[in-house]
Amino acid sequence: MNNPYLPSPMRIEGIVTETEDRNIKTFSLSFLDRGNEAVFKYIPGQFAELSVLGKGEAPFGIASSPTQKGIIEFTVNKIGLLTTALHNMEPGETVGIRGPLGNGYPLTTLQDKNVVIIGGGFGFSTLRALTTFLLDKSNRNSFNNITVIYGARSPGLLLYKDELREWEKRADLQLYVTVDKGDKDWEGRVGFIPAITKEIAPRADNAYVLVCGPPAMIRFTLPVIEELGFPPERTLLSLEMRMKCGLGKCGRCNIGSKYVCRDGPVFTLAELNRLPREY
Amino acid sequence: MKTKIIRKQDMTGLLNNLIQEYEVFAPVKRDDLVIFDRIGSDKDVSLEYTNSIKPPKEILFPQSETLFTCGSIGDAASIEVPVSEERPRLLFGIRPCDARSFLLLDKVFNEENHRDVYYLSRRNDMMVIAIGCIKPRATCFCTSVGGGPFSSQGSDLLLVDIGDDYIIQVITDKGSRLVEKVGVADAGENKLALMKMVIQEAELSMSPQIKTDGLKEKLDSAFDDPIWGSLTEKCLSCGICTYLCPSCYCFDIIDEVTDSKGERIRIWDSCQFPLFTLQASGSNPRPTNKERHRQRVMHKFSYCVDNYGQVSCVGCGRCVIECPVNLDIRQVLTTISNR
Amino acid sequence: MSELSGQIREAVRKLLRQKEVDLVIGFEAGTLPLHSTPCFIREQQEAERLIWNSFCDNNLAKYLGKRQEKIAIIAKSCDARAIVELIKEKQISREQVVIVGVPCHGMIDRRRAEAELEGKEILEAEENDGELTLKGNGFTKVLKRSDYLCYGCEVCFHRNPVIYDILIGDGVAEKATDQYSDIAEFEAKSTEERWRYISDQVSKCIRCYACRNACPLCYCRECFVDNTHPQWTGKTTDISDTMIFHLMRAFHLAGRCVGCGACERACPMKVDIRKLNRKLVSDVKVLFDYEAGISLDRTAPLATFKPDDPEGFMLNP
Numbered sequence: 001m002n003n004p005y006l007p008s009p010m011r012i013e014g015i016v017t018e019t020e021d022r023n024i025k026t027f028s029l030s031f032l033d034r035g036n037e038a039v040f041k042y043i044p045g046q047f048a049e050l051s052v053l054g055k056g057e058a059p060f061g062i063a064s065s066p067t068q069k070g071i072i073e074f075t076v077n078k079i080g081l082l083t084t085a086l087h088n089m090e091p092g093e094t095v096g097i098r099g100p101l102g103n104g105y106p107l108t109t110l111q112d113k114n115v116v117i118i119g120g121g122f123g124f125s126t127l128r129a130l131t132t133f134l135l136d137k138s139n140r141n142s143f144n145n146i147t148v149i150y151g152a153r154s155p156g157l158l159l160y161k162d163e164l165r166e167w168e169k170r171a172d173l174q175l176y177v178t179v180d181k182g183d184k185d186w187e188g189r190v191g192f193i194p195a196i197t198k199e200i201a202p203r204a205d206n207a208y209v210l211v212c213g214p215p216a217m218i219r220f221t222l223p224v225i226e227e228l229g230f231p232p233e234r235t236l237l238s239l240e241m242r243m244k245c246g247l248g249k250c251g252r253c254n255i256g257s258k259y260v261c262r263d264g265p266v267f268t269l270a271e272l273n274r275l276p277r278e279y
Numbered sequence: 280m281k282t283k284i285i286r287k288q289d290m291t292g293l294l295n296n297l298i299q300e301y302e303v304f305a306p307v308k309r310d311d312l313v314i315f316d317r318i319g320s321d322k323d324v325s326l327e328y329t330n331s332i333k334p335p336k337e338i339l340f341p342q343s344e345t346l347f348t349c350g351s352i353g354d355a356a357s358i359e360v361p362v363s364e365e366r367p368r369l370l371f372g373i374r375p376c377d378a379r380s381f382l383l384l385d386k387v388f389n390e391e392n393h394r395d396v397y398y399l400s401r402r403n404d405m406m407v408i409a410i411g412c413i414k415p416r417a418t419c420f421c422t423s424v425g426g427g428p429f430s431s432q433g434s435d436l437l438l439v440d441i442g443d444d445y446i447i448q449v450i451t452d453k454g455s456r457l458v459e460k461v462g463v464a465d466a467g468e469n470k471l472a473l474m475k476m477v478i479q480e481a482e483l484s485m486s487p488q489i490k491t492d493g494l495k496e497k498l499d500s501a502f503d504d505p506i507w508g509s510l511t512e513k514c515l516s517c518g519i520c521t522y523l524c525p526s527c528y529c530f531d532i533i534d535e536v537t538d539s540k541g542e543r544i545r546i547w548d549s550c551q552f553p554l555f556t557l558q559a560s561g562s563n564p565r566p567t568n569k570e571r572h573r574q575r576v577m578h579k580f581s582y583c584v585d586n587y588g589q590v591s592c593v594g595c596g597r598c599v600i601e602c603p604v605n606l607d608i609r610q611v612l613t614t615i616s617n618r
Numbered sequence: 619m620s621e622l623s624g625q626i627r628e629a630v631r632k633l634l635r636q637k638e639v640d641l642v643i644g645f646e647a648g649t650l651p652l653h654s655t656p657c658f659i660r661e662q663q664e665a666e667r668l669i670w671n672s673f674c675d676n677n678l679a680k681y682l683g684k685r686q687e688k689i690a691i692i693a694k695s696c697d698a699r700a701i702v703e704l705i706k707e708k709q710i711s712r713e714q715v716v717i718v719g720v721p722c723h724g725m726i727d728r729r730r731a732e733a734e735l736e737g738k739e740i741l742e743a744e745e746n747d748g749e750l751t752l753k754g755n756g757f758t759k760v761l762k763r764s765d766y767l768c769y770g771c772e773v774c775f776h777r778n779p780v781i782y783d784i785l786i787g788d789g790v791a792e793k794a795t796d797q798y799s800d801i802a803e804f805e806a807k808s809t810e811e812r813w814r815y816i817s818d819q820v821s822k823c824i825r826c827y828a829c830r831n832a833c834p835l836c837y838c839r840e841c842f843v844d845n846t847h848p849q850w851t852g853k854t855t856d857i858s859d860t861m862i863f864h865l866m867r868a869f870h871l872a873g874r875c876v877g878c879g880a881c882e883r884a885c886p887m888k889v890d891i892r893k894l895n896r897k898l899v900s901d902v903k904v905l906f907d908y909e910a911g912i913s914l915d916r917t918a919p920l921a922t923f924k925p926d927d928p929e930g931f932m933l934n935p
């Protein structure tokens with residue numbers, strides 16, 4: 001019988017320090033046992049449990065897209081025991097992975113639709129995975145217009161800066177990057193995500209909107225989305241809860257009778273509206 | 280259903296027989312607490328008890344257990360899973376409510392996509408011999424939640440105490456094979472009549488204690504009712520009601536390190552602890568007693584009905600008796616029902 | 619007892635009517651025999667719920683912290699002593715509480731009473747004139763109340779609240795001073811015997827933290843057992859982990875524990891938690907001539923330093 005608690009070993013291939021405060025790093029990992037790569041089949045929006053053995057295990061959204069072969073990426077904010085241990089590691093060292101877990105973004109539903117992506121903070125990591133997936137040559141034609149609105153508190157806290165520059169140049173993607181507060185070198189947009197979203201006013205017809213970010217951002221962005229005419233059925237949210245098992249057993253991540261780890265983390269607003277407000 | 284009979288004094292022989300083949304767990308007295316423990320001979324067993332303080336769930340789902348060890352810290356390639364070479368387990372003399380709780384735990388730990396190998400390694404060959412309750416306590420409410428003092432759900436064999444003998448109700452094929460093997464007599468008509476009386480008397484002594492009709496709907500619609508705040512204001516957020524509950528199963532996974540070895544350990548956890556849901560960002564979806572205790576009640580009487588088709592309370596009354604501030608789940612349910 | 623209930627209700631109604639307080643914390647009838655249960659009252663008409671009897675054993679001071687309202691609390695003497703410590707430790711201000719003191723004859727230890735009945739279930743309990751009448755299916759048993767007190771109450775020498783704004787009823791006679799004879803007995807044992815006793819007790823612990831959570835003075839926002847970095851102790855029920863929990867907790871309570879016994883009563887596993895705590899209560903008394911919760915003015919010995927503090931316990935333990 002397959003043991004769902006056992007991590008598979010992965011090698012750290014590369015580490016990129018994303019932010020100026022050095023608190024967010026992206027780790028590229030590859031399976032020690034190449035055979036595991038085929039087993040670890042994932043879609044954007046899913047997450048995995050990363051282990052530093054002896055320190056613990058915690059859930060992280062998968063920041064890479066399955067179209068990127070050979071590596072799996074995670075963007076990790078240093079906040080506690082495990083994340084600090086991860087941040088102290090070097091390329092060549094081994095971590096454990098368990099997953100993929102959760103439902104991920106509904107790719108088939110998004111086909112032939114306009115896709116509006118709104119992300120804030122490190123919550124952008126799985127949306128970055130989704131964007132990369134949608135933009136991939138083999139996929140791009142299956143989806144209509146793609147709009148990405150991404151914000152951070154300050155320019156120094158923006159993730160994936162090289163990629164953002166690449167995306168900026170593309171004609172098949174509307175990218176809007178904003179910061180809450182600029183600095184002397186910042187020439188881009190300044191403003192909170194809800195306000196920027198309102199200003200850009202992406203069209204709701206034939207469109208799905210996907211939102212991931214800190215609770216406050218979500219709270220203020222949802223009314224704007226509603227105003228723009230996105231119905232709850234076409235508003236998708238990726239939630240974060242405290243998690244441990246990722247299997248719907250340990251009991252901590254539920255909202256009503258749904259387990260965010262197993263039934264989510266991606267829910268439509270319509271689904272969430274039917275659940276108790278406890279998140 | 281097959282019924283067998285065994286004289287009380289012959290139980291000794293039977294038990295010692297079983298000990299040869301199984302790891303037998305039975306109620307034993309330690310100081311003045313009755314607990315379920317591994318027994319070496321029939322002499323340890325104490326069947327004179329209403330129920331144990333701690334439920335027998337720890338025999339399947341121990342309070343702490345090692346999921347795996349790893350040789351050197353950070354070496355994900357050196358993982359070793361402990362293998363148990365133990366003989367199959369047999370639970371002797373547990374109460375019907377606790378036997379029923381295993382069916383619930385099964386639904387959680389034997390879920391199709393994520394089978395819990397640790398739980399199942401103990402569960403798969405386990406034999407359950409329960410003993411019916413001739414004297415239910417005033418705090419028992421098994422009959423209100425689908426069980427009963429002689430419910431056979433979850434048992435392979437069910438004993439009924441009829442004075443000088445036990446009637447053995449044979450519930451499952453596994454149980455049947457066991458009685459065939461040890462060879463016990465069939466129960467006669469008059470003994471069976473006696474059994475019926477005993478059962479009826481016990482059942483009649485129990486009155487319904489909570490209204491379960493429409494309870495789930497009531498709970499669902501009362502989620503935002505401020506009454507939850509006043510009902511739970513006295514709660515201490517301790518672990519008693521969950522740790523002692525036979526059907527509570529929440530856990531945490533942690534790592535511990537000795538000089539050269541790392542261990543990943545699963546330990547019981549409780550939805551009543553504030554840290555249970557505290558997120559790394561500092562926000563907590565269940566910050567106070569109100570949300571936490573509501574979660575406990577909703578989980579048992581609403582969410583489990585959605586997910587597993589049954590309530591996850593077997594009415595054993597442990598949480599009622601042991602709560603240090605007398606927060607009585609029956610009262611909570613009744614209050615909500617009457618809203 | 620019912621007289622006292624009446625007087626408590628009267629006092630509470632007045633406090634609420636005159637808007638002197640927003641909240642009253644007291645006891646109401648429990649759902650089980652031998653149980654009263656904490657209750658929270660905000661309206662005058664709810665005062666009817668309040669009762670007073672020998673089953674009011676929780677320490678209500680537990681509920682005072684982190685509240686904004688003005689609170690009246692029905693306090694027996696050990697609750698009052700805990701309030702004194704909480705005021706000194708700045709968990710609540712003196713002005714925020716109205717202490718309704720109730721002199722106390724000691725609370726009933728229901729487990730002691732139950733033990734008398736050899737497994738028979740108590741369905742009803744009544745008390746009058748120093749007697750406790752227990753009834754169940756086919757039996758009635760009359761016990762002498764004073765033989766079934768909680769251990770903490772047996773050794774309590776401050777039965778009249780040390781601090782109050784309103785006093786209910788007449789004072790009760792105090793016993794002579796505490797000789798800590800139970801602790802002397804324990805101290806007389808060999809180190810091995812003492813270690814074995816404490817280990818046996820602690821090995822029953824299931825780490826439900828009811829003892830900590832019932833304790834009025836365990837109010838740390840994050841308890842050391844919950845810290846993850848640094849992690850002071852493991853989380854399993856291995857005796858090495860549980861022992862650290864109990865020893866550290868006892869030390870944290872040295873000079874603060876008011877001996878109410880709330881921890882021990884809360885414990886479902888009947889761990890003798892009192893032994894450790896009371897040993898420290900006794901040590902603090904002997905070494906520093908200090909008793910917790912008696913005076914608002916005296917600083918707790920472990921919260922201050924004097925050059926001539928006794929240090930024998932550090933040098934030759």
Ligand SMILES: Cc1cc2nc3c(=O)[nH]c(=O)nc-3n(C[C@H](O)[C@H](O)[C@H](O)COP(=O)(O)OP(=O)(O)OC[C@H]3O[C@@H](n4cnc5c(N)ncnc54)[C@H](O)[C@@H]3O)c2cc1C
Pocket residue numbers: 047056058059060061062074075076077078079080081082083084122125239240241242243265558559560561840845846847848
């Ligand atoms: C589905 C999902 C996806 C996620 N994706 C990502 C992602 O892509 N990137 C990412 O960075 N995170 C992500 N997270 C969050 C991530 O899981 C948490 O940040 C992580 O679990 C923190 O683990 P830790 O061991 O470092 O923190 P812990 O040590 O468990 O600490 C948790 C919190 O408690 C506090 N704390 C712990 N100990 C103490 C103490 N002694 N004193 C005071 N405070 C203390 C910490 O400061 C922290 O806030 C995701 C979470 C979920 C559920």
Ligand code: SF4
Pocket residue numbers: 513514515516517518519520521551601602603604605606
């Ligand atoms: S209800 Fe009682 S047992 Fe449960 S957490 Fe609250 S105080 Fe503890």
Ligand code: SF4
Pocket residue numbers: 520523524525526527579591592593594595596597598599608
């Ligand atoms: S909720 Fe209480 S009564 Fe129900 S099974 Fe759990 S401990 Fe027993």
Ligand code: SF4
Pocket residue numbers: 822823824825826827828829830881884885886887888889891
């Ligand atoms: S109340 Fe008892 S079992 Fe619970 S943590 Fe305290 S000593 Fe351990």
Ligand code: FES
Pocket residue numbers: 242243244245246247248249250251252253254259260261262
């Ligand atoms: S993380 Fe364990 S149930 Fe969701």
